[in-house]
Amino acid sequence: MFEDTFLTVKGCKIRFRRQGHGPVLLYLHGANGVPKVQPFLHELSKSFDVLVPEHPGFGESDEPNWLENMHDLAYFYLDVIDHLKLDRVHVIGSSLGGWLAMELAIRQPQRFKSLTLVGSAGIRIPEAQPGDIFLWTPEKAAHNTFKDKALIDWTLANPLDLDTTLKNRHTTALLAWDPRLHNPMLSKWLNRLKMPVQLVWGADDQIMPLAYAHAFKALIPQAQLSVYPNCGHLPHVEKSEAFVQLVSQFINKADQA
Amino acid sequence: MKVILFHLMSYADLDFEATKDYETVWVNLPNRFFDPVKCNALYNRYLDELESAEPLGFDGVAVNEHHQTAYGLMPSPIVMASALARRTKRVKIAILGSALPLREHPLTVAEEHAMIDVLSGGRLISGFVRGIGAEYHTFGLNPTISHDRFHEAHDLIVQAWTKPGPFAFTGHHYNHEYVNLWPRPYQQPHPPIWVPSQGSKETIDWAAHPDRRYTYLQTFSPAKVVGKYLKSYRDTAEAFGYEAQDSQLGWAVPVYVADTDEKARMEAKKPFELFRNRLLKMPFEMLLPPGYSSRASLKGMMAAKASLTQEMTLEMAIEMGMVICGSPETVKDAIADYWHELRFDNLLTMMHFGNLSQELTKNSTELFATKVLPHIQSLQSEALTQV
Numbered sequence: 001m002f003e004d005t006f007l008t009v010k011g012c013k014i015r016f017r018r019q020g021h022g023p024v025l026l027y028l029h030g031a032n033g034v035p036k037v038q039p040f041l042h043e044l045s046k047s048f049d050v051l052v053p054e055h056p057g058f059g060e061s062d063e064p065n066w067l068e069n070m071h072d073l074a075y076f077y078l079d080v081i082d083h084l085k086l087d088r089v090h091v092i093g094s095s096l097g098g099w100l101a102m103e104l105a106i107r108q109p110q111r112f113k114s115l116t117l118v119g120s121a122g123i124r125i126p127e128a129q130p131g132d133i134f135l136w137t138p139e140k141a142a143h144n145t146f147k148d149k150a151l152i153d154w155t156l157a158n159p160l161d162l163d164t165t166l167k168n169r170h171t172t173a174l175l176a177w178d179p180r181l182h183n184p185m186l187s188k189w190l191n192r193l194k195m196p197v198q199l200v201w202g203a204d205d206q207i208m209p210l211a212y213a214h215a216f217k218a219l220i221p222q223a224q225l226s227v228y229p230n231c232g233h234l235p236h237v238e239k240s241e242a243f244v245q246l247v248s249q250f251i252n253k254a255d256q257a
Numbered sequence: 258m259k260v261i262l263f264h265l266m267s268y269a270d271l272d273f274e275a276t277k278d279y280e281t282v283w284v285n286l287p288n289r290f291f292d293p294v295k296c297n298a299l300y301n302r303y304l305d306e307l308e309s310a311e312p313l314g315f316d317g318v319a320v321n322e323h324h325q326t327a328y329g330l331m332p333s334p335i336v337m338a339s340a341l342a343r344r345t346k347r348v349k350i351a352i353l354g355s356a357l358p359l360r361e362h363p364l365t366v367a368e369e370h371a372m373i374d375v376l377s378g379g380r381l382i383s384g385f386v387r388g389i390g391a392e393y394h395t396f397g398l399n400p401t402i403s404h405d406r407f408h409e410a411h412d413l414i415v416q417a418w419t420k421p422g423p424f425a426f427t428g429h430h431y432n433h434e435y436v437n438l439w440p441r442p443y444q445q446p447h448p449p450i451w452v453p454s455q456g457s458k459e460t461i462d463w464a465a466h467p468d469r470r471y472t473y474l475q476t477f478s479p480a481k482v483v484g485k486y487l488k489s490y491r492d493t494a495e496a497f498g499y500e501a502q503d504s505q506l507g508w509a510v511p512v513y514v515a516d517t518d519e520k521a522r523m524e525a526k527k528p529f530e531l532f533r534n535r536l537l538k539m540p541f542e543m544l545l546p547p548g549y550s551s552r553a554s555l556k557g558m559m560a561a562k563a564s565l566t567q568e569m570t571l572e573m574a575i576e577m578g579m580v581i582c583g584s585p586e587t588v589k590d591a592i593a594d595y596w597h598e599l600r601f602d603n604l605l606t607m608m609h610f611g612n613l614s615q616e617l618t619k620n621s622t623e624l625f626a627t628k629v630l631p632h633i634q635s636l637q638s639e640a641l642t643q644v
Contacts, residue, residue: 135284135394135542162559166552170401173547177399 002037002045002052006060009083012076014061015054020045023113023255024089027051028077028097030119030234031133031172033058035160040236043244048090048251053080055100057171059164070175070183074103081111090251092116094236095208096176099183106189114254116198116247117216117223119208119233121181128211130181134173144206147232181208190219196254197223198247202231202238224250258596258636261317261351262310262622263509263605266303266337267536268327269612270295281539282327283391296330302615303330304337306608306622308344313626316634317349317382319509319605321453322356324388325395328536335369342377350377353453353474353509353605354384358403359396363410363431364438367417371442379443384451384474385411390544401548404459406430418447453509456486459551465493465501472603474507477537480578483508484599503637507603508595511580511610514624518583521621525582526571528611533579534568536611541566580610585628592633602637 007016017037025048027034027041037052044050054061055073066072077100081089090113093101098120105112121130131144142155159165176182197220201213210227217225226246228239236243271282272290279286307318318341320334331337334352341350350373355366374381387407393400409428413436416426422437442448452464453474464471473490475483487506494501511529515521541562545555558565574580581591592604608622 132394134546135540137540137542162556163552166547166555170547170552173399174401177393177401177546178397180397 002041002050007053007080007083009076009080012056012062012064014056014080015059017052018050020047020049022048023251024049024051024086025251026053026081026086026089026091028053028091028093028100029055029058030095030097031168031176032160033164033168035059035164038237038240040240040244043240044248047248051084051089055097055171057174058168063167063171067171067174070100070103073100073175074107077104078108078111086111088113090114090116090254092118092236092247093120094118094234095121096172096181098122099176099181099186102186102190102193103183105195106186106192109192109194112195113257114196114198114251115193116200116250118200118236119202119205120199120212120216121176121208122183123187123212123215123219124179124182124184125211125215128209130209130212131207133207134177145233146238147202147204147230148238151238187219190216193220194222196250196257198250199223199225200235200243200246201225201227202233202235203227203229204231205233207233258601258633259316259349259504259603260630260634261319261349261603261605262307262315263319263321263351263353263607264303264307264609265321265323265328265607266299266330267532267609267611268296268330269299269609271327271612273531273535273612276327277535281391281543282536283539284325284394284543286327288325290327299330303609304340304344306615306618307337307341309619309622311345311348313622314630314634315348315626317351318345319351319353319382321353321384322386322388324356324359324392326391335373338373338381339376342373342380345377345380348380349382350380351382351451351605352384353382353451354386356386356388356392357410357414358406359388359392359398360410363413364417364433364436366410367414367438368440370414370448371418371438371440374442374444374448375440377443379448381442381444381448382451383448384453385414386453387549390546390549391539393546393549394543399548400546402430403549408463415447415450418442451507454486456482457550457554458489459554461486461490461493465490465497465505467497467499470494470499470501470505472505472507474509474603474605476509477511477579477607480595480599483578483595487599487601503600503602506599506601507605508599508601509605509607510578511582512588512606512608512621512625513580513582513610513613514585514588514621514629516584516624518587521583521587522571522575524617524621525580525613528613528617529571529574529580529582530569530611532611533574538566585624588625589629589632592629593636596633596636604633 002017002019098117099122323329423435451472513525
């Protein structure tokens with residue numbers, strides 16, 4: 001069982017789960033939060049010291065007044081890393097969490113050993129409009145998140161409680177409504193990322209279309225890209241086994257570098 | 258009671274058949290369905306209808322702001338208000354309202370409203386709104402900062418109107434080194450400010466505050482809901498330690514008059530139902546983006562989702578007091594009854610709705626003006642004599 005506690009950093013209380021030994025691996029969740037520790041995290045905790053916070057404004061974490069944009073969140077997480085006295089960490093960021101991972105790493109690249117960016121938001125390219133997550137009904141959102149029908153059905157049959165859904169949605173809008181799912185200034189600083197970077201994408205991602213994977217690859221020359229066919233926005237959920245294998249190898253290699 | 262002719266300027270020539278499979282006429286209805294030649298005729302017709310309000314005896318005319326929709330063709334009500342300022346001499350001109358948070362520089366609202374106030378010799382009623390949820394999708398503006406920007410834009414505008422310039426304004430969203438309005442408004446200290454709303458506790462608390470006492474206008478709602486929010490305004494004022502005047506309350510409602518009840522219902526039916534069931538229809542996610550309303554209000558509205566999205570017939574709407582429709586006698590009595598029950602000093606009659614034809618709009622407006630208007634305009638004085 002993951003240890004499930006709260007962490008208070010500079011007056012902001014966040015839900016914080018942790019399990020495993022080995023290199024420190026920080027998971028940064030996307031727009032839907034991380035109400036439950038997902039199977040891929042359990043698997044990874046067999047090889048790594050896996051840290052699973054809920055961002056301020058999501059799930060059971062506080063909603064601080066100072067949280068107005070992704071910059072605020074990035075500085076907060078640098079404080080969290082200080083607070084936990086972590087030396088150098090590996091990060092997996094999904095979607096919004098991938099964007100957050102890059103905002104952290106361009107600020108203090110020396111503190112991050114590797115980045116795994118999964119269906120990541122953060123930049124905007126004219127060729128591909130991200131899915132309009134704010135206009136989708138829950139049904140449409142489920143269909144546009146997964147390719148696997150069983151996962152779509154499961155998601156629709158097991159909705160998150162209404163309060164948490166509205167809270168997560170509110171904070172997602174706060175962070176990512178305008179400019180939509182990106183920071184126009186981010187791409188000019190991505191050259192500061194010198195650590196190993198693994199891009200992971202579902203070929204059928206309807207939220208951050210595959211074109212974004214190639215755009216990130218072009219902006220981060222050392223990045224390697226893995227694309228899963230028949231897979232939507234969350235390959236760590238939809239292709240869990242392959243994802244764990246890929247990421248474990250990548251992180252182990254990066255850790256020894 | 259003051260009676261104001263309120264026009265939404267819907268795109269009445271929309272091909273309702275060809276667009277029937279689109280979920281909504283807001284945000285993403287392709288603009289190939291818009292014909293500028295037809296709109297030229299509509300704009301001129303609608304302005305004629307508004308201008309007719311003056312000789313017909315109305316106290317004012319009103320326009321509003323909506324973006325990228327067939328629901329209403331006034332992305333800038335200020336353009337229409339300025340046309341009206343030149344073609345009328347007596348009536349008040351109400352902008353209901355300008356959507357403050359959508360402006361990058363709300364100082365432009367202060368300027369443009371001041372221009373119309375000066376041009377019209379002090380006939381402007383200035384309305385402030387946040388814009389509806391759909392407009393946060395079309396403009397891309399973050400709905401979670403909507404309230405905050407609204408309040409700050411309001412403060413900037415009122416200061417620009419009232420505080421001797423130049424002065425600096427330092428806000429969270431807006432910053433100006435030199436606020437120094439030319440022209441300043443004609444009315445002193447500034448034009449009356451009205452706050453149209455579909456009903457919100459937060460809006461009422463803000464509008465009713467003793468520093469503001471702005472006129473609260475309940476727009477297109479069942480009479481029961483109108484009653485609830487007007488009462489809420491009075492209660493809020495009382496809690497603030499003062500008694501709200503009737504002039505602080507208003508109701509905007511579609512009105513249709515014909516010789517008989519039967520004829521009125523027959524003629525209004527299709528245009529009203531198009532207005533209610535097609536032009537106003539939009540998905541829940543479009544209407545209520547995150548942060549646009551408090552999460553408590555949002556939960557309430559989600560619970561009422563079924564009734565919000567339910568199709569409605571004219572007959573149901575009359576029954577609920579969402580529209581006033583019938584013979585002059587019926588309409589006069591209905592308005593008098595509502596007035597006695599709810600006590601509001603401002604009635605905004607939407608004499609055109611949906612695709613109501615020019616001829617029927619004209620007939621209804623004239624019948625209303627001759628047979629109903631004088632009676633309801635005198636409602637306040639009757640009340641005063643009763644006291």
